Amino acid sequence: MKVPMLDLHAQYEPLMKDIRANLEKVFSTHHYIMGEQVKELEEKMQKYLGIKHAIGCASGTDALVIAIKALGIGEGDEVITTPFTFFATASSIWRNHAKPVFVDIDPQTFNIDPDQIEAAITPKTKAIMPVHLFGQSADMDRIMAIARKHNLKVIEDNAQGIGCTWDGKMSCSFGDIGTLSFFPSKNLGAMGDAGLCLTNDDELAAKLRQLRVHGENPKYFHKWVGFNSRLDTLQAAVLLVKLDALADWSKARRANAEFYDSELDNVDGIITPYIDPKAVSIYNQYTLICERRDELMKYLQDKGIGCAVYYPLPLHLQECFSDLGYKEGDMPAAEALAQQVLSIPIYPELTLEQKQYVTDSIKEFYAKGE
Numbered sequence: 001m002k003v004p005m006l007d008l009h010a011q012y013e014p015l016m017k018d019i020r021a022n023l024e025k026v027f028s029t030h031h032y033i034m035g036e037q038v039k040e041l042e043e044k045m046q047k048y049l050g051i052k053h054a055i056g057c058a059s060g061t062d063a064l065v066i067a068i069k070a071l072g073i074g075e076g077d078e079v080i081t082t083p084f085t086f087f088a089t090a091s092s093i094w095r096n097h098a099k100p101v102f103v104d105i106d107p108q109t110f111n112i113d114p115d116q117i118e119a120a121i122t123p124k125t126k127a128i129m130p131v132h133l134f135g136q137s138a139d140m141d142r143i144m145a146i147a148r149k150h151n152l153k154v155i156e157d158n159a160q161g162i163g164c165t166w167d168g169k170m171s172c173s174f175g176d177i178g179t180l181s182f183f184p185s186k187n188l189g190a191m192g193d194a195g196l197c198l199t200n201d202d203e204l205a206a207k208l209r210q211l212r213v214h215g216e217n218p219k220y221f222h223k224w225v226g227f228n229s230r231l232d233t234l235q236a237a238v239l240l241v242k243l244d245a246l247a248d249w250s251k252a253r254r255a256n257a258e259f260y261d262s263e264l265d266n267v268d269g270i271i272t273p274y275i276d277p278k279a280v281s282i283y284n285q286y287t288l289i290c291e292r293r294d295e296l297m298k299y300l301q302d303k304g305i306g307c308a309v310y311y312p313l314p315l316h317l318q319e320c321f322s323d324l325g326y327k328e329g330d331m332p333a334a335e336a337l338a339q340q341v342l343s344i345p346i347y348p349e350l351t352l353e354q355k356q357y358v359t360d361s362i363k364e365f366y367a368k369g370e
């Protein structure tokens, strides 16, 4: 049996007829930049997430870069974030000439540890950028309380968490700006790169809209040096179809997680994901903490089971950030987990046989011993 990490064939098969029809609509107008489907998607997304403004752009990375720029953060400023995330979280700060300041994670949720945030705040701190990692919201009660107390902006990097909630409230509705990624392997993926900014603030929304088209308004008049970062009409046409399936996919991912939890909770050698009682995860990943992680990974791969390490090297130790002056030992939780985490297939189309094969194989590995 084969169990890939993600099965886009299975995901697209039932949708291709509708996607082709929607693409044909774009071909009939040849309106490839900012066509009507972009606006339609933005409106549909506003409704789905219950957030006032959605502003499409070219990628999840660009969404972060533009969000930081829109908040006026740049040279000489600091932004507090997590070292245990995809690279773009920190590179978007760096690319705005601001300094990423890393705060270690809560080793249970993998998200930024609110207890350690205040110690990292300096007079230069302008914002906190939590990531809702693997589809589980960071502790937004604590983060927003700290932000209010110190007058800081909050940017939610929600590239992995579309539709996840904290205390019954939708992610991206807490901070000043939230961002999404539609990279093909995300829970809602396009057929290429695409991203989105979300905000309830009218003024910020107007600025984000302007920044994605070179900072111009009206045309050929530039108040800011902006970007060329729009969401393609063709990608919007694809996403419009797929957004209708998202709620069901999230449900299926949660059901898969429940199955894994029940099968793996009592296996010696691994710890199943901890979900905070206030959080509802959309399981972008199902991530185990494992003894003998690298051996387990090889064992599963040899059996045709896809699995992956997110992330093998925390961002404070990346070579490109060496000027920031971090060293090994600075973020003990993130560093330890980088050696122990393993994500296993959780995509909605998994069959019961596939799931059973995954859990049986993991049990088999630990039953064999060293």
Ligand SMILES: *Cc1c(COP(=O)(O)O)cnc(C)c1O
Pocket: 059, 060, 061, 062, 085, 086, 088, 089, 131, 157, 159, 160, 181, 182, 183, 193, 194, 195
């Ligand atoms: C995927 C991802 C991004 C970047 O999104 P792209 O669309 O690939 O540019 C940013 N942050 C996190 C946490 C991600 O997982």
